[in-house]
Amino acid sequence: MATKPFSVTRLPGFGAIAIAAFIALYAPIITLVVYSFNAANSVAIWGGFSLDWYRLAWENDQVQQAAIRSLVIATFAAGFSTLLATLAAVGTTRRGRFKGQTIIYVMINQPLMVPEIVTAVALLILFGAIRTATGIQGLGYLILAHTAFCIPFAYLPIRARLEGMDMSLETAAADLYATPWQAFRHVTLPLLAPGILAGAMLAFVISLDDVIITEFVKSAGQDTLPTYMLGQLRRAMTPEVNAISTALLVLTVLLLTGFFLITRGRQN
Numbered sequence: 001m002a003t004k005p006f007s008v009t010r011l012p013g014f015g016a017i018a019i020a021a022f023i024a025l026y027a028p029i030i031t032l033v034v035y036s037f038n039a040a041n042s043v044a045i046w047g048g049f050s051l052d053w054y055r056l057a058w059e060n061d062q063v064q065q066a067a068i069r070s071l072v073i074a075t076f077a078a079g080f081s082t083l084l085a086t087l088a089a090v091g092t093t094r095r096g097r098f099k100g101q102t103i104i105y106v107m108i109n110q111p112l113m114v115p116e117i118v119t120a121v122a123l124l125i126l127f128g129a130i131r132t133a134t135g136i137q138g139l140g141y142l143i144l145a146h147t148a149f150c151i152p153f154a155y156l157p158i159r160a161r162l163e164g165m166d167m168s169l170e171t172a173a174a175d176l177y178a179t180p181w182q183a184f185r186h187v188t189l190p191l192l193a194p195g196i197l198a199g200a201m202l203a204f205v206i207s208l209d210d211v212i213i214t215e216f217v218k219s220a221g222q223d224t225l226p227t228y229m230l231g232q233l234r235r236a237m238t239p240e241v242n243a244i245s246t247a248l249l250v251l252t253v254l255l256l257t258g259f260f261l262i263t264r265g266r267q268n
Contacts, residue, residue, distance in 0.1 A: 036246040057240050062228060063244060066228040074207040079200070081153070082154045085155035090184070092105065109152045116212045117212055127145070127217055145213050157198040158198075165192070169191070209226060211227060225244065
């Protein structure tokens with residue numbers, strides 16, 4: 001008599017635990033979205049449906065400047081981190097095992113393993129010393145900080161894509177007298193493009209949502225959208241913050257959906 005394969009979904013209480021987990025995860029988010037349409041000047045008392053807080057957030061000059069600054073930082077950080085992650089992934093996967101390979105993996109993924117507050121303090125000290133020595137100020141410090149933090153997030157999907165690629169086409173290109181650069185440009189890079197795009201999108205989302213590193217590294221007048229919202233919460237919280245949070249949520253969901261579709265297509 002054939003036995004059914006084990007499935008965790010048939011364990012007693014699995015359904016109830018799953019429902020409780022989803023409620024714990026998504027009930028606060030749903031509440032946030034609902035109260036972003038609250039007509040009352042309160043985050044806890046419902047006063048009817050209204051889009052006024054979205055309008056006020058859209059017309060708020062500080063919100064506009066913080067949003068533009070966030071997009072600029074995230075775009076540059078995603079671009080730089082993806083470029084560096086691509087070079088690192090190619091260098092660590094398109095060759096045989098070598099001495100120190102494990103250490104290199106650990107160093108690249110270090111921001112994922114170390115608490116973000118530690119990375120933030122380290123960057124604060126480093127950039128503070130550079131500012132003192134050179135007198136140079138500007139948004140570049142935030143871009144560099146976000147780039148350093150986003151590299152491992154871009155590296156993981158790019159490396160996964162490379163490890164799943166068959167090297168026979170690259171070997172065939174070499175047999176046809178293609179130089180390493182020609183083989184990379186015409187064979188490896190087109191096949192790697194979905195992984196690069198997925199890594200860039202993930203890095204963009206991580207940079208866009210970052211608070212801790214930004215809060216430590218930024219100078220006066222360099223608020224991003226998340227740090228602006230944090231400052232507003234310290235003063236007087238209104239549904240305008242809910243509206244901004246909902247807009248960020250929608251943007252993040254769209255980007256992560258794109259990331260999922262790209263990686264899913266890659267696996268298929």
